[in-house]
Amino acid sequence: MNILNYITWNVDPEIFSIGPLSIRWYGLLFALGFIIGQRILTKIYVAEGRTEGDVDVITIYMIVGTVLGARLGHTLFYSPEYYLSNPIEILKIWEGGLASHGATIGILLALWLFSRKYKFDYMWVLDRIVIVVALGGALIRLGNLMNSEIFGHPTNLPWGFIFVRQNEYSHVPRHPTQLYESLSVFLLFVLLYWLWKKYKSALPRGLLFGIFVTALFTFRFLVEFLKENQVAKEATMALNIGQQLSIPLILIGLIILFRVWQNPKPALPGGKVQERTKA
Numbered sequence: 088m089n090i091l092n093y094i095t096w097n098v099d100p101e102i103f104s105i106g107p108l109s110i111r112w113y114g115l116l117f118a119l120g121f122i123i124g125q126r127i128l129t130k131i132y133v134a135e136g137r138t139e140g141d142v143d144v145i146t147i148y149m150i151v152g153t154v155l156g157a158r159l160g161h162t163l164f165y166s167p168e169y170y171l172s173n174p175i176e177i178l179k180i181w182e183g184g185l186a187s188h189g190a191t192i193g194i195l196l197a198l199w200l201f202s203r204k205y206k207f208d209y210m211w212v213l214d215r216i217v218i219v220v221a222l223g224g225a226l227i228r229l230g231n232l233m234n235s236e237i238f239g240h241p242t243n244l245p246w247g248f249i250f251v252r253q254n255e256y257s258h259v260p261r262h263p264t265q266l267y268e269s270l271s272v273f274l275l276f277v278l279l280y281w282l283w284k285k286y287k288s289a290l291p292r293g294l295l296f297g298i299f300v301t302a303l304f305t306f307r308f309l310v311e312f313l314k315e316n317q318v319a320k321e322a323t324m325a326l327n328i329g330q331q332l333s334i335p336l337i338l339i340g341l342i343i344l345f346r347v348w349q350n351p352k353p354a355l356p357g358g359k360v361q362e363r364t365k366a
Contacts, residue, residue, distance in 0.1 A: 093260035097251035100234045112233035120223030121150060127280070128219050135215075135288055136357035145201055149216070152197025153190045154180070160189010164328055165318050187224070187307075188332040194220065210293050211358035217299035218283060221276035224303070228269035239264040239313040262313045271306045275299065291351035293343045301340030304333040 102110045129142045161184040162170035162177050170177050198216060202209040231237045235250040239262025247260025279295050311330045321327040326334075355361060 092245060093247045093249050094263075095251060096232075096235060096248045096263075098233055098235070100252075113227075113230035116226040116230040116233070117223075120219075120226040121146065123226075124219030124223050127222070128215065131215050131218065131283065141205070144205065145198070145212070145216070148197040148201040149194060152193040152195075154185075154193075156193015156196070157185035157187065157190035160186035160192065164189065164332060187227075188329070188336070191336065206360050207358045208292075208354045208360055210296065211354040214290065214293065214295040214354075215283070215358075217296050218276065218279045221272050221279055221299060221303070225269045225273040225276060228265045228272065232263065232265035232269070237265055237317070238262065238315060239267075240315060256315070261315075264310055264314050267310055267313070268307070271310075272303065275302055288356050289353055291347045292354040293347045294351075297340050297343035297347055299340070300336055301344060304336040304340065308333040308337065 098112070100111050100113065102112060102115065104110070125142060125146050128145070129139050132142050133139065158177065158180055164186055165184075194216070195213075198212050199209055201207065202212050228237075235252045238248065238250055238253070238256070241247075241259045242262045243260070244262075246263065248263045249257060249260050251257050275298075279299060282290065282295060282298075308330050311327055311333075314327075314329075316322055316327060318328070324331075
């Protein structure tokens with residue numbers, strides 16, 4: 088018998104608990120995304136003439152935008168009827184339910200507010216922030232794996248996972264779509280960081296953000312074909328909710344890349360706001 092027919096996955100999502108307090112893998116990996124990301128972003132900002140204080144402020148905006156956006160995105164995109172009827176449930180983030188598309192919208196809005204208040208070039212901010220967002224996304228998908236959630240359809244491939252803790256689905260190996268996404272987003276992080284390391288302020292304005300949005304949500308669109316439905320109503324949909332939400336973001340990324348190709352102009356050094364020319 089081939090011992091590589093499948094991988095048995097039976098990891099406890101809880102690392103340890105002390106009384107009512109529990110530390111879970113998902114929360115740890117989620118937090119590590121911000122901690123490591125802040126260190127990398129500080130290196131990027133200092134190299135381009137900004138300060139560590141700028142990173143401290145933008146990190147606060149990022150945390151708020153990510154958590155609120157991800158939670159509201161889940162409630163509005165996936166189960167609006169339930170949460171609108173039980174609005175207090177929206178506050179129970181510890182029970183799970185975060186949507187990456189909602190997090191994307193929350194981050195974009197939070198960084199627009201940050202850029203407006205502190206006089207940063209918005210696209211310069213986005214071009215740098217997507218580097219660390221990619222790393223955070225890779226860690227979050229590992230958190231989904233530790234929770235034995237967001238997995239794929241049955242597969243005969245030797246790297247299929249049997250998710251023992253999901254009793255309803257534990258009888259057959261399945262695509263570890265969490266790993267597929269985590270690996271792809273980590274490779275995207277490596278690419279974006281390499282491009283920044285090589286070119287820094289000479290990068291065309293919008294290039295990194297355009298690459299990130301297009302690549303991330305194109306892969307998300309494709310991998311959704313391998314996933315189990317997140318909510319029951321997706322069973323009757325030609326494209327599931329994740330795919331429908333990915334399409335406009337892919338188009339936005341392609342439009343930005345097209346504009347970069349037409350006019351590859353770098354932002355001002357240090358992310359300064361472009362001065363308007365007087366008539």
